[in-house]
Amino acid sequence: MLLEVNHLEKIFKTRFSKETTAALRDIDFSVEKSEYIAIMGESGSGKTTLLNILATLEHPTNGTVALNGNNITNIKANDLAKFRREHLGFVFQDFNLLDTLNVRDNIYLPLVLNRKPVQMMKERIGTLAPLLNISELLNKQPFELSGGQKQRVAIARALMTQPDLILGDEPTAALDSKNSDRLLNLFEQINDEGQTILMVTHSSVVASHAKRVLFIKDGMIYHQLYRAERSTSDFNKEINLAMGSVLGGN
């Protein structure tokens, strides 16, 4: 089992009052290697909090998260950064590219932080750039790229370290539908080559590209669907159906 989430709970306290809000209550699920999982929920459902905890950017109030059998919720603050850059890859909604670096250096960044040899960076970018169709962009600055191009660069950056798990936070939110489709196909392709992906989204279209969808509402997982051999459009319909019945949406 690659990732095991046990009885995860996150309670936020407001600073000056005793009021508490439970963002997550008793979340339980596990992810196997090479899975492609979408966690679906409306805004306020707790999906971003869940992702932040998986990304070690936030601490849970209760419960554990284990990656490859190691509990990552009690990694010391000093080692968190190292853990993130060695085991996780991030694809953010707003790309999070550094304006000061050109595209190539943005992609190199995680390996530079890991103090890996330049030779390794060159080799990996050599296979990733054609795959993501960004070979022509390597010497440009981020502000010269379109949204779709930026997101492909961000994916290349996430893949550079060959992470155990790629975490995506609404990765298509800032893209138009055409670019969004291309990106989702790309995710599937990467996943077919064995990369484990976990992303959160509120869009059934996006979720329908995943192999499994977890539905989250009010901080709890209510339901899950496997795609199996269905087409994305069939799966999309079923997801919408499930949303309607199980989550009581729209």
Add this chain to the structure above:
Amino acid sequence: MFYLKLAQRNIRKSFKNFAPFLLATMMMFVLNFILASIALSPQLDKLGIKSVSVVLIIGQIILIPFSIGIEIYAYRFLLKKRSREFGLYDILGLGKAQIIVVALLELLFLLLATVTLGTISGVILSKFLFLVFIALIGGNYFNLTFSILSFTIPIIVALVAFILLAVIGTWTIHHHSSLSLLHSESQGEREPKSRGFLAFLGVLLLVVGYYMAITVKIGPMIVTTFAVAVLFVIVGTYLFYVAFTIWYLKRQKRGRRYYQPEKFITTNALLYRMKQNAIGLGNITILVTMAIVTLVTTVMLQTGLKQNMMVNMPFTTELSAMNTGDTHVGNVSEEQFKSILSQTEKKAQVSLKNGVQYVDYGTSMMVLPSGKHVTINHLTDNYNKAGIAVVQVVSRDTLIKLGNKLPKLAPNDVLIHNYSGHFNAETINWFGQLLRVKGQTTDVKNYPTQSSIGNSMMIVAQNNAQAEQLYQRIKFDANTIPRRTLIINLSKRDSKQVAKAFKAEGKSSVLPISTFAVDRFARLHEAQAYTGGFLFIGFTLGLTFIIGAALIIYYKQIAEGEQDKEAFRILQEVGLSKKEVSQTINSQIRLLFFMPIVVAIVHFAGAYMMVSKIINAFGITNKTLMLSVSGGVILLIAVLYYIIYKMTSRSYVNIVQRHV
């Protein structure tokens, strides 16, 4: 009314954005105010140092475009931060004209705040510095007064700056579409294209500026030359920073160690904002240089004049008498002098037994030819003649009495002592008398000297009779009448009494004799009033410059912190630990902050000759003192600078570091 309210509300609501801008404009106002107050102080005229006021006015002329430049930099940073808000107004349908009105009203409020707060803090700061100074030196030597003009100058400068800012603001809002206003926060600078040319021009200006500063000659052109040299160096500094930073960073990028986390992030972050950085660094460098020059000059004047006095007056009390008879029948006789002294002893109740008596033949101006066998046969008073020097004749006996060790001399043998200059003839035809130079004495102690700007030397004659003879050869110069002199070390009280009694004795004498008394204690006291004023000026300006530099550094830190915040957030999410973040920041800041102090020291080295010439004009020629004062001042400023750097870099780290 609505716009007025909106503008008011904007400033109140996002005061965090406005505060650094206000700080910058206020700081510039205070700088201009303090400089103007001192430059226009009537006290400067009273001190008889009009030239200082000219230099200060030049400083003011440099400071004005400089402060306007800083205000523009601050305003553009503010605009960048606010453009998202303006874009939003535009989209919500406020219209550009109205947005411009709001922006201008905001500027008006800020101008009012600048003038009010600037005046208050300017007065408080200068009064505070004044008090600190009095506490340090223990006396009030410079009466700090504010004239109307010292208020008007900074107000006019602020007004001009704000009009420019209004133009810039109007232009920026007018020429940007709503969308680009919305997004303009995240745009990098383009690299200047012709940086080879920039580098060349920068170095050229620096070299020319340095050359002018080093080769400058005392004369009516010195102030103009000084101003031009300073201008060249300032422009050269900015260009140098732009070109050098790019060159250095590009080289880093090519280097093998580029793909190390610290270098990787730092190099690119710096390259991203090099023009901004260059100007910031240039400003800091110039302020630090100004602080060093001001402090060195004034501390030198203070310590140098005092030291000079101790050298020129090795004894506390100097009593002398000369014959004022129409026909210059000769020196005051030994008997006459003795009787005046004994009268003085009686009156003052102080013994003068331990004093040393001799005849002081005064000094004469003459042209010293170079060569081994020279002829000196006329006096001159034309200071602009080449080879002009101040010459005095002293008897060997006098110097021996004062404790000097000198070789024995035959008649017509002399020793030469160069105070300054390099006179090294072997024979001198001294107004028709042939003298053989037996050698040079390197060190003459305890003999009262007259310091002078140009070259000066002493001719040591075999004995009193020989000295008298050498003097007689030039005695047609009516300006130098020999004085019979007694020098002695006394207590402060005795010295005062003796000087008073001795002077009175001359006045009451029936003989055609004038008496002169110099009391070193009184002289030192007078000089202190003069140099103390200088020191106060240097102290205030030096500190003001340092405060100016500190505020620019602080401003730069927070401005960049805001800009780098996003980058460091991303870096930390991608996997840069807190420790690594601070390492990266430190290596970035280190380069930025130690470069100015190094360049400022180099600038000061370039200005060294100029500064020492200015100080020479006050008769201070002590080179080792100049070196140690310079070293001390540089050390002090480096320490202050380091403290500022430590304090402000904390504010940068606080801004960029992610709080989990």
